[in-house]
Amino acid sequence: MNEAAQEALSQTNFGVVDFTIVVVYLLISLVIGLMVNRFAGSMENYIGAGRKVGPWLGVATMTGTELGLVTVMYSAQKGFTGGFAAFHMAVIAGVGTLLVGLTGFIVGPLRRMEVLTIPEFYEKRFNRRIRVLGGVMLVFAGVLNMGLFLKVGSMFIVGVTGLASEGEALKWVMVGLLSLVLVYTTLGGMISVVLTDYVQFVVLSFGLLIATGLAIWKLGWINIFETVHAELGVAGFDPTAEGAGFGWTYVFWMIVTAGLIGSAVWPTAVARALAMESESAVRKQYCWSSISFAVRFMIPYFWGICALVFITSTAEGADLKGLFYPAESDESALNNLYAMPVFMGRLLPPVLLGIVTAGMIAAFMSTHDSYFLTWSSVITQDIVAPLQKKPMSTKARIRLTRMLIVLMGGYVLYWGLFYKGREDIWDYMAVTGGIYFTGAFVVLMFGVYWKRTSSFGALLGLLSGLFMLLGLEPIQIAVGLKFQKDEGEWEELLTSPQIGLLTVGIAVVLTIIGSLVWPDATDEQTSESLKS
């Protein structure tokens, strides 16, 4: 990094008072974790908060989990590159969640069956082998999916605090944040997660609103739209336009991922639904959460747009323009993930910057602890325990879950340091998540609503998700789906959204064919278990 870049990145309003706010906030979270540790004695309490979460707390915890720092970062990146056209994903996410809340689609029947995890449903509906396979697919995709969370979250911290100008700071922040999350998550399980999600909701929701208001005040409402017009043209508003980086295929892929899957099938969201006190509380939780499912994308998109406007149209941001848009073609541009945090570091005044940063770190922790807890409990409950000859004791299960959380921590640190893909973070997550959810969505939907779905159909449906691996950039390059032309430009034979939609189609076809060709002998029995 040259001197000019170091100078530009080190400019921030973050000071000692903000640092103090962050430390105090994190200490409070740690104390909460310690205080509720005594309630985490049973597996139901540890991973499901005893199924006693009320609807309003449910909304807070759903928002706290899904509004993670990584969400804020990848969404800001989409806003920075795609402008207002990115808003279509926020609308799809909100409407999709509302529809799930109104109809109880998938989550209602799951809550009625009183399962703790999605693979547990597979066993009740199909058999133990499907449960184990579902668990393996879920964990493989889920762990791959969270591989970049740590790095991206740490990029926010170093960006907003000015540490990005220090060469090794990113690695040390990654190690520090990870240690914090591991200590905290292994302590209190879902109960501490739910309580700190509430605190995070309160801090972050008001922080988001105030920061958004400040950004509009600073840049000017009309100027924001005019600058996006000047920089991105029509493509900055119309998601179906050429050059927007989206298009119809992308929009359809978002209806599947951000709309239906994000709310009805994604295990961390479903884990919240399954921790609720009743099915009506689940529905209420989803209806209200539809607002936060839209906001969790929309506000960060807007911040990314504001960062673009700040860098390209204001005198204060002029020193950053050369970093993100180098004049010489042989110079490499600074990773655009840094645009939003650097902008926030200069926009927000001290104290408010400390509060927002503390809220963001809390968001980072809440996403991590929830994901660690979800994937590790799936390994314990749905892979290891069913394969044991003797029943596992609660103590052994909790101990194994805690050990797995630490192992996953080591993995995210490794993956964050070494993954070389260059796709946008959101696209990486949609693809890796798709390995699980394309198959699981189809199997869950058919399993709940079509009584003839058989174990063999479910097996084929779940395995279809592996086609999604072709959406990852390093694999696309390895198999020739993406290649560099002589002029140096990259050409894709199949885009990730096209692969995603194809995979869903393949999963539907194979589940139906598999079920019709090889039906289960006990159709009546399975339909009875669904009714109960």
Added chain:
Amino acid sequence: MNWELIWKVVFIVVIGMFAVMSVLVTVFGAFDIKQLLNKLGEEDDDSWLGP
């Protein structure tokens, strides 16, 4: 289709709804926490009494 106008309206409406929801969740969520801790506390006390 005027996308700019659509996104302006959507943004204002969604942010407005989120502001209202934030207040409601802050207030009623605190009551839910109290209830949750009470229920878990009762279970915790019962477990000390033995079967």
